[in-house]
Amino acid sequence: MLHEDVQLLPFTYRVMPQGFLVVNQAGEYLWLSRSDFDRLLSGNRERMGELYYRFKGKHLVVDDDDEELAVEMLATKLRTRKGYLKAFTSLHMIVATLRCNFRCDYCHASSSDRDRADTDMSWDTAKHVVNLIFESPSPAIKIEFQGGEPLLNWDLVEETIRYAEVVNRFAGRNLEFVICTNLTMVTPEMLTFCKKHRVSLSTSLDGPGQLHDLHRKRRDGGSGYETFRKKLDLTREYLGQDGCSALLTVTRDHLNRLPEVVDHYAELGFNGVFLRSLNPYGYAAANLNDLGYSPGEFLVAYKTALDYIIDMNFRGTPFVEYYAALMLQRILTPFATGFVDLQSPSGAGISGVIYDYNGDVYPADEARMLARTGDRKFCMGNVLDNSYEELFHGRLVQDLVHKSCVEVMPGCATCAYQIYCGADPVRYYAESGDVTGSRPDSGFCQKNKGIIDHIFELLLRNDNRLNNLFWAWITSRNLKDMEL
Amino acid sequence: MNDGVINEVKPGVFCVHLAKALYEREAVFAAAYKFREDFFIRIEPVEETHVGIWFEVKRGQAINEMRDGLGEFCNEVLDQQVRMDLDKRFGHLREAIYEQAFRPINGRG
Ligand code: SF4
Numbered sequence: 067m068l069h070e071d072v073q074l075l076p077f078t079y080r081v082m083p084q085g086f087l088v089v090n091q092a093g094e095y096l097w098l099s100r101s102d103f104d105r106l107l108s109g110n111r112e113r114m115g116e117l118y119y120r121f122k123g124k125h126l127v128v129d130d131d132d133e134e135l136a137v138e139m140l141a142t143k144l145r146t147r148k149g150y151l152k153a154f155t156s157l158h159m160i161v162a163t164l165r166c167n168f169r170c171d172y173c174h175a176s177s178s179d180r181d182r183a184d185t186d187m188s189w190d191t192a193k194h195v196v197n198l199i200f201e202s203p204s205p206a207i208k209i210e211f212q213g214g215e216p217l218l219n220w221d222l223v224e225e226t227i228r229y230a231e232v233v234n235r236f237a238g239r240n241l242e243f244v245i246c247t248n249l250t251m252v253t254p255e256m257l258t259f260c261k262k263h264r265v266s267l268s269t270s271l272d273g274p275g276q277l278h279d280l281h282r283k284r285r286d287g288g289s290g291y292e293t294f295r296k297k298l299d300l301t302r303e304y305l306g307q308d309g310c311s312a313l314l315t316v317t318r319d320h321l322n323r324l325p326e327v328v329d330h331y332a333e334l335g336f337n338g339v340f341l342r343s344l345n346p347y348g349y350a351a352a353n354l355n356d357l358g359y360s361p362g363e364f365l366v367a368y369k370t371a372l373d374y375i376i377d378m379n380f381r382g383t384p385f386v387e388y389y390a391a392l393m394l395q396r397i398l399t400p401f402a403t404g405f406v407d408l409q410s411p412s413g414a415g416i417s418g419v420i421y422d423y424n425g426d427v428y429p430a431d432e433a434r435m436l437a438r439t440g441d442r443k444f445c446m447g448n449v450l451d452n453s454y455e456e457l458f459h460g461r462l463v464q465d466l467v468h469k470s471c472v473e474v475m476p477g478c479a480t481c482a483y484q485i486y487c488g489a490d491p492v493r494y495y496a497e498s499g500d501v502t503g504s505r506p507d508s509g510f511c512q513k514n515k516g517i518i519d520h521i522f523e524l525l526l527r528n529d530n531r532l533n534n535l536f537w538a539w540i541t542s543r544n545l546k547d548m549e550l
Numbered sequence: 551m552n553d554g555v556i557n558e559v560k561p562g563v564f565c566v567h568l569a570k571a572l573y574e575r576e577a578v579f580a581a582a583y584k585f586r587e588d589f590f591i592r593i594e595p596v597e598e599t600h601v602g603i604w605f606e607v608k609r610g611q612a613i614n615e616m617r618d619g620l621g622e623f624c625n626e627v628l629d630q631q632v633r634m635d636l637d638k639r640f641g642h643l644r645e646a647i648y649e650q651a652f653r654p655i656n657g658r659g
Contacts, residue, residue, distance in 0.1 A: 074636065076644035081629070091647050107632075109639070137643060140648035148651065187650045473648075476583055507587040 068111035072118070072127045075136060079103070079480035082519070084526055090125045092143035092400065093485040109121060120127040130316040147485065149402030150409065150417060155458065156204040157406060157418035159431065160195055162187050162216035164423055168248055168290060170270075171353050172315055172344060175215045180285065186219045187423040192226045194449040195421045200233050201454040206240040210268075212420070212431070217251040227263050244268050248282070249297040249310070250290060257304035267301060269294075271312040271334070273327040275318065281357065282318055298334065305489050312336055316343050316355045317363065324371035328385065338386030339375075341368055343513060345432060345493065361512035365403065369520055377512055379535050391539040393521050396486040399540060406430070408488035408514070412470035415446065425449040427457050429466060432492045444492060467490050469501050477505030483518045559604070562613075564620055566603045567596060568627060577630035580602065593620055595606050 080087045086103040098106065105114050106121055114121060121127040128136040135267025164185035166177035178185045201205060209230060210221050235243045243245055243265040258266065275291040282445045284290050301310045310330045312331065320327060324341065331339045343364045343494045344357055375387050395403050406413030415429035425448045428434040433444030447457045470489035472478035493510050524532060534548040557565045568578060578601060582591050594634040596602040607616055
């Protein structure tokens with residue numbers, strides 16, 4: 067038996083048809099053949115041969131004398147990657163009203179009729195919310211107005227923004243505002259205000275006319291798309307081309323039409339798309355049979371669309387798929403990439419939080435949806451009754467943090483993708499009735515694993531042009547500049 | 551298919567026998583966890599030296615599919631054991647890395 071004379075450093079691995087993907091504690095990876103993997107496991111310097119230097123370079127092995135230094139280096143890299151934890155809650159979503167002029171088939175918010183003014187947030191509640199937001203230690207604060215359609219409670223949105231700006235004169239945070247709107251009710255006066263107060267808009271776009279209107283339904287029965295187009299132009303007149311981003315919800319009807327959706331996004335001048343799968347909440351859960359699909363079906367559609375986007379870039383149209391870009395950044399760079407839906411521990415409560423119209427506080431929008439269907443498990447408390455400490459340092463948030471660390475979660479603890487992935491305890495609870503979830507039958511896990519597998523397959527091609535494109539996405543540059 | 555490791559107990563129910571000297575409890579549990587979507591699983595010691603893992607099919611899989619599944623289970627236990635053995639070799643360093651990564655810098659956090 068060979069003598070083990072080299073210390074292995076912690077790593078995880080995944081057996082793939084192409085070989086062994088070995089990922090170190092800091093997220094750096096190496097592809098190995100079976101025999102080279104055996105050499106690594108041998109822990110024997112002589113058996114490793116020349117490979118020893120590659121292993122060492124990737125922090126997979128270390129000489130006895132360098133152990134302390136290697137631990138320090140990996141710890142620094144890990145600390146950098148987890149940097150988002152230091153800031154604490156920076157994304158604060160405010161539900162200005164549940165009222166909406168639309169009733170979309172998949173609406174998470176399970177919106178209410180236009181005349182239900184009792185589902186508007188009151189000024190007193192909004193003031194309490196803003197005061198609470200500024201108790202967060204985060205140096206950057208993003209306030210995002212949601213609904214329903216927040217523009218239906220415009221006076222409150224305006225007042226809240228003005229008030230937050232006044233508070234921030236003393237707090238000195240990096241303050242940002244976003245309004246999530248279907249755009250159809252936006253007016254020049256509102257846009258003038260947004261411009262003056264540097265508020266950006268985020269809207270929904272599900273594809274060309276017919277596809278956009280298919281599940282995004284106006285309560286008055288008309289087509290939303292035509293108005294949307296006019297209002298998008300108007301918005302850009304005031305806020306510029308990038309003043310309004312758009313979000314796609316992929317339903318069953320989109321699966322075979324994603325390239326068409328991508329073309330439409332590009333045609334309307336958007337720089338990219340986030341191919342976002344449907345979440346099982348709100349109306350979407352009730353309409354799952356008509357709207358839903360399996361993770362496998364989503365992955366097939368996702369890969370086809372990603373290939374299409376890649377090709378489109380090669381044909382000269384710069385366009386980004388944002389989820390792939392996020393994953394690439396996690397795989398290829400050592401930096402922290404905060405994304406509340408995919409963090410370990412989960413971003414629920416500690417990175418993002420949502421204040422319902424009545425002041426109830428939830429760690430995630432999905433938790434609010436569950437409450438709407440009668441399950442208040444994730445209600446952290448209410449801004450009118452509870453202090454910042456009670457809300458953010460309470461049992462609920464602590465429990466979510468403890469139970470959403472992929473490093474120790476069953477199934478995730480040995481997964482090679484844990485450093486790129488994250489946990490979504492609310493989603494797990496909705497799927498399995500338990501916040502820790504069950505990885506073998508979790509759609510969340512299957513989707514993420516499938517996407518990361520595909521990205522590694524693309525990276526393994528070692529295609530210069532493709533790699534340049536990926537770096538262009540990561541660094542927000544143009545492919546042409548990368549090729550110079 | 552009764553080869554001493556994978557035994558058909560009755561139609562649709564199989565038992566896998568594994569030697570305790572080769573596989574640890576955690577490796578067996580971690581592997582079984584991955585198969586809980588397809589099978590009802592029961593784990594019990596059978597003798598001093600062996601552990602038995604009973605698999606009952608959840609959906610109407612064909613016996614052939616089930617055999618493949620159990621073959622995969624045996625590979626999975628092996629894989630989990632390799633991961634556990636590795637953890638014994640570098641787990642202390644993983645802990646040291648995490649401890650250091652989350653240690654306050656100059657007491658500032
Ligand atoms: S959710 Fe799935 S892909 Fe993500 S770390 Fe856990 S096991 Fe891996």
